[in-house]
Amino acid sequence: MTTPARTPGAVPRQDTGTDPARSAAPVVSLRGASVRIGGRTLWSDVGLDVGAGQFVAILGPNGVGKSTLLKVLLGVLPPASGEVRVLGTAPGRAGQRVGYLPQRRSFDPSLRMRGLDIVRLGWDGDRWGLPLPWSAGRRDAGRRIAEVVELVGASGYAHRPIGRLSGGEQQRLLIAQALVRRPELLLLDEPLDSLDLPNQAAVAALVGRICREEGVTVMMVAHDVNPILSRLDRVVYLAEGGAVTGPPERVITAETLSRLYGTPIEVLRTSDGRLVVVGQPEAPARHTDRHTAGGRP
Amino acid sequence: MTAVTALADASAGWSWNPVDDLRQMWAYPFMVNAFRAGTITAVASAVMGWFMVLRRQSFAGHTLAVVGFPGAAGAVLAGASAACGYFVFCVAAALVIAAVPRTGRDAGAQEAALTGTVQAFLLACGFLFTALYKGLLGGVTSMLFGSFLGITTGQVRVLLAVAAAVLVALAALGRPLLFASVDPDVAAARGVPVRLLSTGFLVLLGAAAAEASQITGTLLVFALLVMPAATAQTLTARPVRSLALSVAIAVAVTWLGLTTAYYSDYPLGFFVTTYAFAAYVLARLARLAAGRLPRRALLPAAGAA
Numbered sequence A: 001m002t003t004p005a006r007t008p009g010a011v012p013r014q015d016t017g018t019d020p021a022r023s024a025a026p027v028v029s030l031r032g033a034s035v036r037i038g039g040r041t042l043w044s045d046v047g048l049d050v051g052a053g054q055f056v057a058i059l060g061p062n063g064v065g066k067s068t069l070l071k072v073l074l075g076v077l078p079p080a081s082g083e084v085r086v087l088g089t090a091p092g093r094a095g096q097r098v099g100y101l102p103q104r105r106s107f108d109p110s111l112r113m114r115g116l117d118i119v120r121l122g123w124d125g126d127r128w129g130l131p132l133p134w135s136a137g138r139r140d141a142g143r144r145i146a147e148v149v150e151l152v153g154a155s156g157y158a159h160r161p162i163g164r165l166s167g168g169e170q171q172r173l174l175i176a177q178a179l180v181r182r183p184e185l186l187l188l189d190e191p192l193d194s195l196d197l198p199n200q201a202a203v204a205a206l207v208g209r210i211c212r213e214e215g216v217t218v219m220m221v222a223h224d225v226n227p228i229l230s231r232l233d234r235v236v237y238l239a240e241g242g243a244v245t246g247p248p249e250r251v252i253t254a255e256t257l258s259r260l261y262g263t264p265i266e267v268l269r270t271s272d273g274r275l276v277v278v279g280q281p282e283a284p285a286r287h288t289d290r291h292t293a294g295g296r297p
Numbered sequence B: 001m002t003a004v005t006a007l008a009d010a011s012a013g014w015s016w017n018p019v020d021d022l023r024q025m026w027a028y029p030f031m032v033n034a035f036r037a038g039t040i041t042a043v044a045s046a047v048m049g050w051f052m053v054l055r056r057q058s059f060a061g062h063t064l065a066v067v068g069f070p071g072a073a074g075a076v077l078a079g080a081s082a083a084c085g086y087f088v089f090c091v092a093a094a095l096v097i098a099a100v101p102r103t104g105r106d107a108g109a110q111e112a113a114l115t116g117t118v119q120a121f122l123l124a125c126g127f128l129f130t131a132l133y134k135g136l137l138g139g140v141t142s143m144l145f146g147s148f149l150g151i152t153t154g155q156v157r158v159l160l161a162v163a164a165a166v167l168v169a170l171a172a173l174g175r176p177l178l179f180a181s182v183d184p185d186v187a188a189a190r191g192v193p194v195r196l197l198s199t200g201f202l203v204l205l206g207a208a209a210a211e212a213s214q215i216t217g218t219l220l221v222f223a224l225l226v227m228p229a230a231t232a233q234t235l236t237a238r239p240v241r242s243l244a245l246s247v248a249i250a251v252a253v254t255w256l257g258l259t260t261a262y263y264s265d266y267p268l269g270f271f272v273t274t275y276a277f278a279a280y281v282l283a284r285l286a287r288l289a290a291g292r293l294p295r296r297a298l299l300p301a302a303g304a305a
Ligand SMILES: Nc1ncnc2c1ncn2[C@@H]1O[C@H](COP(=O)(O)OP(=O)(O)O)[C@@H](O)[C@H]1O
Pocket: A037, A038, A042, A060, A061, A062, A063, A064, A065, A066, A067, A068, A069, A286
C-alpha cells in the first residue's frame, strides 16, 4: 500500500496503529455505539478511538449519519446504545473544550452582525447576565478574538457584516468562532462544502495547520476526501452496520469499502493522487421501509 | 373630560421653543403620565424589538400585538380593565406560538402558518366582542390606533413594573439569546437551552407588545417594536451600538409623536408611526448613500462591540 504522493509541502504522517497519541487516553472513544432517529437506526456497532492531535476525516454516503455522529459527540443527541466518551467525560460535558462548526451554515445576507460579533459569540455567548464594562475579561476577549481572527486570516474583513461576506470568508470566521475558546477537539461538519476549489484548498490547509501547530484534535466530516487526503491521520468510513477506521490508504480501498457496504465498490486513483470512489451506495430515501441492520425500533 | 378642553386650549399654544412647549404640556398631569408611559414603553419595545428583528420574528410580534385587541375588548366586555386583557391575551398567544416546534428546515414556515391562523381567529373574536358591547365604539379606535388620554398614575406603575421585569430578564438572558438567535446549532452544542430561550423570548415579547399596544394601539405596534430596531440595524452592524440607537430612536419618535398629537387632534399612533417610518426611510437612504461613497466604512478598527 502506498501513501498518496502529492502536495510537496505536506508531511505524510505515519499511522501504524502504534501511534504515541493512542497510548494516552483517547480524546474521543466510541464502543459499540448506535444511534436512532425517529425510530430508525442510522448506524450501529461503531467503535472508534481518536488520539490527541490527530486529524480524522469522517466519510460515507449522504444520509448515513455523519452529521448525526458529530451531534452524538456534542451530546446534543444521546446514543441509543453503547458507550461514548469525549475528552474523558460524557458527551456534552466538555463544554468549551469542544469547538463545533455545523453543516452548511451561511448567514442571511441581511443579518446585521459583524464577523467579529459572530466570533465573539463563541467566546462568551453562552454566559448569562451582562458583561461588566470595566472588567479585565473584556480586554482578554478583545485580544483573543483579534488573535484568532488573525490566525484564520480574516482580519481584512472581520468587521464587515457577516451576511455580506463570501462563503469562504464566512467559513473562516466560523472556524475562528469554533477556535476562540482554545478547544482541544474541533468538530467540523463539511467545512469545504460549497467553497470553490482554491478556497477548499486554503481552508483545508488552515485546518491542517491548526491541527499540527495548535495541537487541536480535528474530526472533519467530508464529502470529498481529496482536499484533505495528504493531511489525514485516519479516516472513519461510516455505514449502516458499523464503521471502518484506519489510515486512509488502508480504508479507502475497493476491498474494505466493498466489504463495508456489501456491494462491489471500486476505488480509482488518478495520476495526481486523487481518490475516486465509484459505486458507493447512496443512503436509502427517508420514507422507504427498511430492514435495519442494528436492532428493531 | 379635562383632557379635551386642555387640548382645545393647547392647540393655539404651539411655540417653536421646545422647552416652553414641554413645560406647557407637562403642566397637565395627564400629559406627564402620557410622557412617562410613552418613554417606558418605548424603551422596552425598542430592546425587545431589536431581538425580534434579529430573530426574524416580526410576524409573531405583530400577531402578539394584534391579539391584544380581542384581549382588551373581551376584558372591557367582561368588566375588567383593558390593560389586563392586553397582557393576558398577548402572553397566552406567546405560549401558543412557542408550542410549535421550531426544529427542522421549514420551522419558520410552520410557525408563520400557525401564527397567522391564531391571529385571524382572535381578530374575529375581537370584532365580535366589540359588536356585543355596543357602547365600546369610541374605545375601538384607541385600541387599534392608540391613545394618550387618560393614562392614570396607576397604569404608569403597571407599565413600569412590566418593563422593568422585561428588561431585567433580557439582561440576564441577553447573550445566550443572541447566540441562540444567530447561531442556534452552535449555541445548542455549547449547552445553551435554545428551545427554552425561544419560549421565554416569545413571552417577553408578548408582554412588550401588550405594553406598546396601549400607546400605539394594537395595529400600529410595529411603530415601536420593529421600526426603531430596523432603523438602528440599518445604520450599524455593532450590536451594542445598534441596541442603544434603537432605544434612542424609539424614545425620540414617542416624544415627537406625543407632542404633535397634543398640539393637533389626530391619533397618537399615526404620528409615532409616521416619525418612525421617516427615520427608517432616512436610514435606508443614508445606507444607500454610504454605499456609493468610497469605502471609508472599512476603516474602523477591530475593537470589541
Ligand atoms: N432531526 C432529525 N429528525 C429526523 N430525521 C433526521 C434528523 N436529523 C437527521 N435525520 C435523518 O438522519 C439521517 C442522517 O442524517 P445526517 O446525519 O445529517 O447524514 P449525513 O450527514 O451523513 O449526510 C438522514 O436520513 C436524515 O434525514
